[in-house]
Structure formats: C-alpha cells, structure tokens
Amino acid sequence: MMVKRIVANSVSEAMELVKQDLGNDAIILNTRQIKVGGLFGLFAQKKVELVASVEEHPVVKTVQPVAPQASSEPRPIKPVVEKRALSVETVSPKIVSFASRRLPEALCAYEVLLAEPALQHEAEALYDLLVSTYYKTNDLDQVEQVFAATVTDSIRVTAATSRFIMVTGPTGVGKTTTLAKLAAYYRLTKQQKVGLITTDTYRISAVEQLRTYADIIDIPLRVAYDLQEFEQAKVDLSDCDVILIDTAGRNFLDAGYVEQLKKRHDFSETDVFLVLSLTSKYRDLEQIQQRFDQVPLSGFIFTKADETIDLWSIYGLTKKTQLPLFCLTTGQEVPEDIIWPTSAEVSRMIVERGLR
Ligand SMILES: Nc1nc2c(ncn2[C@@H]2O[C@H](COP(=O)(O)OP(=O)(O)OP(=O)(O)O)[C@@H](O)[C@H]2O)c(=O)[nH]1
Ligand SMILES: [Mg+2]
Known part of the structure; x- marks a missing residue:
C-alpha cells in the first residue's frame, strides 16, 4: 500500500x-x-x-520488440515493472471503517450512527451524503445540518383528526399512561369534553389504573367487557368531543376479534395509534408493527424516550412504513411527560442524541 x-x-x-x-x-x-x-x-x-x-x-508496460542484437543469442522479452x-x-x-468503506476521521462520530439497525437500509446513501458534504464544505456543523435535514425530510408528524382515538400495542409499553396524558391534554389544555373507554379488562388493575386517572382529570370512564358493551359505551359518551379508547394488546393479535371489531366499529372515524417503546430493539419493533397492522394505523406513539439515548427507531419505522409520528412520551409523570414535536424538532433530537 x-x-x-x-x-x-x-x-x-x-x-x-x-x-x-x-x-x-x-x-x-x-x-x-x-x-x-x-x-x-x-x-x-x-x-x-x-x-x-x-x-x-x-x-x-507494453514492451516494444527489441531489435536483434549483434550477438546470435535472442534476448528474452521481459515485462518492465515500473515502481x-x-x-x-x-x-x-x-482508519474509521464503515463496512468495507471508510469515513474520514473527522466524521468518526457518525460511524456509530451508520451502524444502527434502524438505518441499515439507508446507511449507504447517508454515508455518501456525509462524505460528499464534508469534502464540499469542510465544515462539521454543515455536515450535521445536512444530515439532520435529510432525517427531517423522512419523518412526517400528524395530529389526531378523528373523534375516536384508540391506542394499541404490546404489553407494558405505556398505552394506558399515554392515554391518561392525552385525556389531560384534551380536557385541560384544549378544554374539550373528553370520555374514556377501556376494552382492556384482562386485569382488574388495568381498569383501576385508568379509573384513577379518569377521577383525577374528572372525565367519564366506561368499561367494555365485550363488543356489545363497547357499542353501548360509545352511545353513553356521544356528547364528548374526543373519546379515548384503551385496548389490550392481545385482542389486536386475535384475527377473529379484529374482524368482529371491524364489523361493529367504523375505523374511518378513528385514529388508531400503535404505541411502541423506544427501549425495544429495532428488529423487534419491526415485527410488532407488522403484527399490529390488522387495523388501519394512523401513526405511531413512541414511549420511554427518557430511558434511551437512541431514538433511531423513530426514523427507521416512520420511513419504512410511511406512517407518521403522533407524539412522544418522555417519562412516567401524567400529564406533563408528553410532547408533540415537529419533524425538524424530532430529527434534531435523534441526531443530537446520537452524536453527543
Ligand atoms: N420511563 C417511562 N416510563 C413510562 C413511560 N410511559 C409509561 N411508562 C411506564 O411504563 C409502565 C407501563 O405503563 P402502562 O401505561 O401500564 O403500559 P400499558 O401498555 O398500558 O401496559 P399493559 O396494559 O399491561 O399492556 C408504567 O410503569 C409506566 O409508568 C415513559 O414515557 N417513560
Ligand atoms: Mg394498559
């Protein structure tokens, strides 16, 4: 070399x-x-x-034939190696290596990012972007800005537009806690008439958890043990501006239940948000998203952003599924630990946390 x-x-x-x-x-x-x-x-x-x-x-080098010398012995023709x-x-x-390619040492902070599982499909394109921006500008701040702008372009955010907001997702990710934060936000900040329905009746404590929040926020709660009671609960809360629905994750993995639910509930007037914890591994999140894709999803709620510095799953999943981000939760406190960042804000959080 x-x-x-x-x-x-x-x-x-x-x-x-x-x-x-x-x-x-x-x-x-x-x-x-x-x-x-x-x-x-x-x-x-x-x-x-x-x-x-x-x-x-x-x-x-290509060697020209040598004219025969005076001596009778022909000289062997050897290739000439030029050193x-x-x-x-x-x-x-x-050397800072990224797979078989190398990043300039000044960009070594990005090496960890490009190795992220959530970035595996984008890593080559992001690598090219980083290197070309660096050599064009020779300015690390500009590299970071261009990188963040690319991330921003890939993350869409959404507001909830329907009267019904339903949360679904695996066990323990923070569905009920997030629903309580949303209830407080619509009731206290937006001054709307809010109702709560829970269809998660597998554990007594699940209902009691939501009842406690409903009492504190002072909003009605209906508990639906089956789909008939679910329909009755909607009638009871018909004067509410927003109806928030808690679910048990296992119901949404039961194809029969989902078919029945689709027959009895109009999903066109419901925003269904898949709640995922950012502390889960990216590959697991991809699988969960596919399993919960039985009802049309309006977007993601990502929880436990306070428990990890790695927020790349937000980028990976929103880009892969083209589904938007609704909100992020940042702690256990109800109602304060919830934010609705813009695309630029969430991408800044992702990139800055990754680089510091
Ligand atoms: N650190 C942190 N903890 C959270 C956050 N959101 C929820 N939690 C905690 O996560 C745990 C589970 O929250 P739940 O709201 O009961 O989760 P769930 O998805 O409703 O759980 P199941 O109903 O059992 O499936 C609780 O201890 C919450 O306080 C968050 O944003 N950050
Ligand atoms: Mg729950």
Whole structure:
C-alpha cells in the first residue's frame, strides 16, 4: 500500500492532488487542519493535511520488440515493472471503517450512527451524503445540518383528526399512561369534553389504573367487557368531543376479534395509534408493527424516550412504513411527560442524541 501525505489550502484542493497523484482508487485515511510557517506561533498559515493511500499494483508496460542484437543469442522479452517512487513520509493511518468503506476521521462520530439497525437500509446513501458534504464544505456543523435535514425530510408528524382515538400495542409499553396524558391534554389544555373507554379488562388493575386517572382529570370512564358493551359505551359518551379508547394488546393479535371489531366499529372515524417503546430493539419493533397492522394505523406513539439515548427507531419505522409520528412520551409523570414535536424538532433530537 502506498501512503501519501498532502498539504493544501483546502480539502477540495487536497482531494484534487490526491486524485492526480494516486488516482481515483485512493482512500482517504485522515484529514486535519494544521498551521504552517510563522514565528513563535504567529503569522502561521492555516492548511489542510490529508493522508491518502492506494493499493500498489505493478504497472505492466507494453514492451516494444527489441531489435536483434549483434550477438546470435535472442534476448528474452521481459515485462518492465515500473515502481512508483515512495516520496512520502510513512504514517500510521487512522482508519474509521464503515463496512468495507471508510469515513474520514473527522466524521468518526457518525460511524456509530451508520451502524444502527434502524438505518441499515439507508446507511449507504447517508454515508455518501456525509462524505460528499464534508469534502464540499469542510465544515462539521454543515455536515450535521445536512444530515439532520435529510432525517427531517423522512419523518412526517400528524395530529389526531378523528373523534375516536384508540391506542394499541404490546404489553407494558405505556398505552394506558399515554392515554391518561392525552385525556389531560384534551380536557385541560384544549378544554374539550373528553370520555374514556377501556376494552382492556384482562386485569382488574388495568381498569383501576385508568379509573384513577379518569377521577383525577374528572372525565367519564366506561368499561367494555365485550363488543356489545363497547357499542353501548360509545352511545353513553356521544356528547364528548374526543373519546379515548384503551385496548389490550392481545385482542389486536386475535384475527377473529379484529374482524368482529371491524364489523361493529367504523375505523374511518378513528385514529388508531400503535404505541411502541423506544427501549425495544429495532428488529423487534419491526415485527410488532407488522403484527399490529390488522387495523388501519394512523401513526405511531413512541414511549420511554427518557430511558434511551437512541431514538433511531423513530426514523427507521416512520420511513419504512410511511406512517407518521403522533407524539412522544418522555417519562412516567401524567400529564406533563408528553410532547408533540415537529419533524425538524424530532430529527434534531435523534441526531443530537446520537452524536453527543
Ligand atoms: N420511563 C417511562 N416510563 C413510562 C413511560 N410511559 C409509561 N411508562 C411506564 O411504563 C409502565 C407501563 O405503563 P402502562 O401505561 O401500564 O403500559 P400499558 O401498555 O398500558 O401496559 P399493559 O396494559 O399491561 O399492556 C408504567 O410503569 C409506566 O409508568 C415513559 O414515557 N417513560
Ligand atoms: Mg394498559
């Protein structure tokens, strides 16, 4: 491997020199800003030092037939191997690898991000974006901005537009707690008439948990043990502006139940949000999303953002499913630990947490 150190006025100028000297196959091992010249640290010029390498392949030259010499013995024709001069300092290269490709060392903070399971389908495109932006601008702040803007473009957010809001999702992710936060938001902040229905009657404590919140917020709660009672509960709450429905995750994994529910409830007037915990592994979340896809989903609620620094599942799942984000929950406190970020805000959270 031939390694070369180049000092130039800018990264783009250095890149051009690398291309000229080592060709298009050269790999950038390291870049850094250096100061050249000056006296006692004064008047030094800012330069860019770039270290690049290329695999050394012998260059085989076509050899012209040699005219026969005076001697009678014919000379064997040998290929001439031209060795390229190694007019460089030997350096110990710092390589940041991403799969078979390398990121410039200045971008090493992104290496962890690109290895994220939630980014696996996008990693190559994001890699190209990072490297080209870095070499174009030589400015890490701009790289971060362009990266965040790409993430922003992929995340849609939505407001709930229907009178019925139903939460579904696996056990223990925070469905009931989130529903209580939503109830408080619509009742106290938006001053709307709110009703609660729970169809999660598998555990006594589940009903009691919601009843406690309903009492504190001072809103009516109906408990529906079957689909008939569910229909009656809707009639009872017909004067409410918003009706929030808690469910038991297991019901939505039962195809028979979902078929019956679809016959008795008009989903076109319901926003169904899949509640997922950000503490779960991305691959598990992908599977859960597919299993809960039996009713038309309006979007995601992601919970427990306070318990992880890794928010990439939001990006991965919203991009993959094209479903929007409704809200994020950030702690156990009802009603305060819930936010409705814009696409830009949530992408900033994702990128900043990933890079710090
Ligand atoms: N740290 C943290 N904990 C949360 C958050 N949301 C809910 N929890 C906690 O998660 C636990 C489960 O919350 P629940 O609301 O009962 O979850 P669920 O999905 O209704 O659970 P099941 O009804 O049993 O399926 C409780 O201890 C909540 O306080 C959150 O945003 N952050
Ligand atoms: Mg619950």
